[in-house]
Amino acid sequence: MDRIDIAKKKHLPRILATLQQLGIYNDQLEIQFLGIKSQQLLQLWVRNTGDTSFQLYQQFPLTAFSGTLGPKEKEGDLQIPEGNYYINRFNPKSKYHLSLGINYPNEEDLFLGRTGSDIFIHGGSTSKGCLAIGDEAIEIVYLLALMAKDNGQKEIPVQIVP
Template identity: 35%
Template structure:
């Protein structure tokens, strides 16, 4: 019996979560084909084609206006990315990684003699920041219950479109 690499990588987070004792939600509905996040409206949609399956309000980086350009600028990236990793043991309950920086982001930062930053996620919210507005270092934060749904519904390689 052989297990291809992609299936193993997609199953690994569930195995890790099982070992950690955390019970992850499962999802058997329509496939999430993309994520649209609108920063100004603070609204994120999980889509199947052009139909919204779920929507979530969210918090942003502590400097919410504008595209992330440099490490430490507190901005949330704008552009087209993919879900490229997941962390069942996140400090922020659960998290799914967004593929920032892309080649264009890296080139821009390097042209200015700076680093683009990274580690951008959709993640949950620790209790010490509940009710605060735009507190992340550039991530998209939802409630812990919401990130559990997102973690179950969204697969790796799902396109993420973040708009101003």
């Protein structure tokens, strides 16, 4: 069994029950993330396709934090970026259990001369500019992101604020 199948076996019944409690249909699921650096939290928000507002699904504490408040400026500065991004890749074989890539640097970052690469939401408890949330949490987050993608959500927003 691969990591995703194991995660489904562990978490899918609870995920589906929580979505149902929120009035979210799993085949209409859309999600977005809000990373709050000052609180060291990642929030996951959900809605049905076509709804105008999102509901908070769950908050996940960061298991590691690097850098300080303020944007990522260059490769190797250990800063977590700040801005509006989206998930640009799914990595089921990450060295941090599972991971979701963030499109850093985006166009605004490039315009401002910011550099860097390989920023992820991932499992584990170490960070060099990423949003580390632990293995259990990334399993839940990854499954919900995969469901949203499979339902046709082309871009999954990730907003990171100080």
